[in-house]
Amino acid sequence: PAARIEMEARAHAARLGLPVGRIGIRAERGNPRMAGFTKDEQYTLMSLWCIFRSPLMFGGNLPDNDAFTLSLLTNKRVLEVLNKSSNNRPLFNDENKAAWAADGSDKKTKFLAVFNKGKQAEKVEVELQQLGITGKFQLIDLWSGKTRTESSTSFAPTINSHGAGLYKIIQK
Structure with missing residues (x-):
């Protein structure tokens, strides 16, 4: 499940x-x-x-x-996800990968958590349309603070074994 x-x-x-x-x-x-x-x-x-x-x-x-x-x-x-997110929900969960999403405090902001349950680093791909994100967006890695602007239909970070990525995505 x-x-x-x-x-x-x-x-x-x-x-x-x-x-x-x-x-x-x-x-x-x-x-x-x-x-x-x-x-x-x-x-x-x-x-x-x-x-x-x-x-x-x-x-x-x-x-x-x-x-x-x-x-x-x-x-x-990271604590912003805990304190200000809503509609937190699973996107998918398979044998080695999982992803969860949540809405931010405004309609343009989403949070994305991706997990690698496998024994080696893997890309965890998420179709951004599942989050309601289309076109140009700002992506913030909540752990590192690194920010970049992208325009893509998917996001596929490489996640270490037993690792996670936590992101804030703002529709432009």
């Missing part, structure tokens, strides 16, 4: 909370340690939480976190 990736993520979340950064001395299980996820997997978790509009409840030890973890939790562009 289209919501399989969401169910898998929510089941994982129910067991572990938001497992990024330093898991402190009061952790439910084990000794204090950094989360066992790769950076790509941590981008995936945060992208999933935001595109699902799930409450972000962080259980790690904030003072002991590294700059990367703090950048995940405080990225204002």
Whole structure:
């Protein structure tokens, strides 16, 4: 089903909370340690939480976190998806790839999250007409902040294994 990736993520979340950064001395299980996820997997978790509009409840030890973890939790562009998106919905979910979309606060803005569940980097192609985007648009990579203007009927970023991309698309 289209919501399989969401169910898998929510089941994982129910067991572990938001497992990024330093898991402190009061952790439910084990000794204090950094989360066992790769950076790509941590981008995936945060992208999933935001595109699902799930409450972000962080259980790690904030003072002991590294700059990367703090950048995940405080990225204002990414948190906009969590706080200001609506009509969040799956576009597709197959064996190795998935995509979710959401509407922004105005009719011209859309959010797109793409996921690579496979074991190697792959392009994850999305037909932009599914989002109501046609012609010229501005594309903002919400993780890197890089912006570019394009005119295309599809978007196909290369996503690392177990990684994600999170984008804001503004119709011009």
